[in-house]
Amino acid sequence: MELARTLKILWHRRRLVALGAFVAFLAAILSVYSVSLAPPSLTSRTNVFATASTQLLVDAPDSAFADLANDLTPLETRASVFARFLASPASLELIAREAKVPVESIEAEGPYDMNLPVIQQEPTAGARSSQLIGEGALYRLRFENNPVLPIVSVFAQAPTEAEAMALANAAPKALSTYIGSIQSNQQTPDDRRVVIRKLGKATGGVVNQGVNLQIAMLVFFIVFGAWCMLLIPAQTIARGWRESQLYGDAGAADARFGKGKQGEHERVR
């Protein structure tokens, strides 16, 4: 009954409903595009992005994993150090050079110690401030390391699939280059050199395709729904306004006791 009455009111106000649909359409467009008038253009506000991931193994020249006599602990310790180094500015410069992206557009995070209690893992105000500054970066890297494995996981995010793969592949290469230069400078014997092995090529793809349409539809339906809902009380207010004009105070009192002009009220409705 109420649904039918609501639809009836909306049908009576169909021009306003159509105007609401137009306003909702505009709001939907503005929610996902930046509009420029000179020159006329629409620029997407949402960032469709791709992700890619790879892993790197910290190993010995003659692979430590093939020989049961080898102790992996020194490699695990180094993997933990390398994971932290990878998120440093020095490493990011090397990665940016390898991946051919501007270094100031890269934001790196991790590794995080998952074995700590939650309260100690949660970011403090200082940590959050740093995170907030990097939120706008288009190229993002995240490094993860399990302290009992000599492996570092690399997760990359970039605007395109090719760039994400390039970014992910650049991390092991940059680390290899950096460690190689240290080893050369220190003239480390070949049999004592740490070796960085990439465990396969990076894999990835676009992850949030279609997000523009979803957000635009959400905004359209919410704005249109709110507009239609506002039309109902607006109609009540308009009715009250007209009644007060029609009857004045005395007339309104009559109307309160059912003596108003029935036809007039129905017409207003």
Add this chain to the structure above:
Amino acid sequence: MPEAAGRTATWDGDAWPHTRRPLPWMFAVLLGMIFLVPFDAIHLKVALPFSSDLDRFVVMVLVAVWAIGAALRRQQTVERLRPAGWAAGMIAFVLIAVASIAFNVERITNLGEWGDAEKHLAVLFSLAAVFAIVSLNLRPAELRPFSVLIVCLAVITAGGTIIEKKTGHNVFYETAGKVLSPIAEVAPPPTEIDPNPATTPRPTITGPTRHALSVTTILGMALPFAVVLAAISQAWRRRFLWAIAACLIIAGALITQRKSGAVVPAMALLVLFVLRPRQLLRLAPFGVVALAVALIVTPGIFSTVRELGHTNEQDSTTGRTSDYPAVVPDILTRPALGRGYGTLDSERVDTYRIFDNEYLGQLFQVGFLGLLAFLAMIVTPLFVARSVLRSDDPVRGPPALAAAAACFAFGVASALYDILTFPQAPYLFLFTAAMCVCAASVEVPAGWTARLPFQLGRRTVTT
């Protein structure tokens, strides 16, 4: 005048449970689900483009039943007028939630948080749908039967929670697992009776929910209904039984060994005493006797209360207080609309904090405007029901009083944990908010609104 109209035009003959209307029965199913089924741990075995949580299906069925009923309904003889602004808080909150996403769309998509926001929005729309449909369709004559149902279900929940504490068996999860195994996957219960004190200082007793605080909240919200039913009962035997039910509900809340288990019911009772002191004081002797009976039924309840003070609360308190400085950078960066509704993924502990305070969480996600709307959503039912809270009308007054106290209890619980993360309490809150709206509504003969002036004395009504 509206009261007079309400007396002449009622639906008393067709009120739940003596009705064939499917919607009130759906409301009963919804309440049953809230109190007895661990629905957020149940995922139906169907591949869908959206979450296959059980509550989404129940809400979808509810919406479908309402839509079909609305389409097929004939002209009715009675019409209901709801108080002006009855849905203002809910509408404002939904609008600001969506606006917060629209204004943060660049950051949200760049950080890959749209998926989380989408899921939380789906839950919010489900909650809004429940509130709207219950508000539009619940009849004043059904308020008391539903109050009784809430108490009965809460007593079962409390009983199951007590059994869980004593035996380590979560009857809600185990029953759901057995009954629903052909069509759904039920997650294992989070129950932990004897945890390692080094990692988990308190036992985990959750009843039909995923968190102890969630079960204490729904029990705390149900408590005012039991107390009010006891207060209005004429026969002493019946009054005693309702008082026993109230004690069982309190016992169920306390047995979880959470401070909130004491705070939420206490605040709900406080509201009742503030609003109807004389009526409630008459219950004192029954309360003493019922407490004695409850102690016999649940021996060891005092040790549970004592354990509240003994358990390692230091970490919990430190965690809560450290949230305040940590949230400042985000609030200063986006003060008006926050970071976007539903983007706080508490599983990413390296990025986001678990706020033990929903108000703080809303400030973080939807800014000051969203926080105000969230507060408005909690306060609106109390505001719309204010005219009937002290009413002697047995149909409207007592249920409105209990429902308002339940809404207040929800408001208190919101300051104690991230209440919207666990859906049971929000669903129950919106049901009780709808009860407030229903109690404050006026029934008039159909067509009467055509002659209705814009303003009815001091009460403005919307049709």
